[in-house]
């Protein structure tokens with residue numbers, strides 16, 4: 001029998017903030033937004049057309065509370081409508097983590113804190129009946145992003 005247990009690594013959404021995949025505001029292709037809390041700069045660089053933007057993240061001590069794409073008002077690249085909501089991932093790592101979670105038959109939650117992003121996901125992610133369509137959606141996003149890796 002395939003071991004499909006999922007081990008919650010207790011990741012928080014902010015663990016994925018460092019590199020955010022977005023649609024380039026210039027050409028709509030994939031661009032990457034990142035924020036550096038040391039230099040207090042956020043940067044957006046397009047992998048296709050070379051478009052790049054930079055801005056200050058400001059003095060907010062809450063830098064890590066904000067994902068980098070918010071500094072540019074850019075649309076997330078890994079995002080798809082699902083029923084009356086939507087599924088999104090900040091980057092491939094995030095998407096694969098979600099895939100692993102949804103695909104798992106048996107879920108292990110260690111030391112529930114109420115703060116990990118799995119615990120905070122909208123209800124539809126946890127509903128067994130949504131497993132298949134969600135995995136299909138993730139497969140579509142992976143294809144769009146050119147991700148071949150499967151966890």
Ligand SMILES: [Zn+2]
Pocket residue numbers: 024025026027028029031046047048049050051
């Ligand atoms: Zn571009």
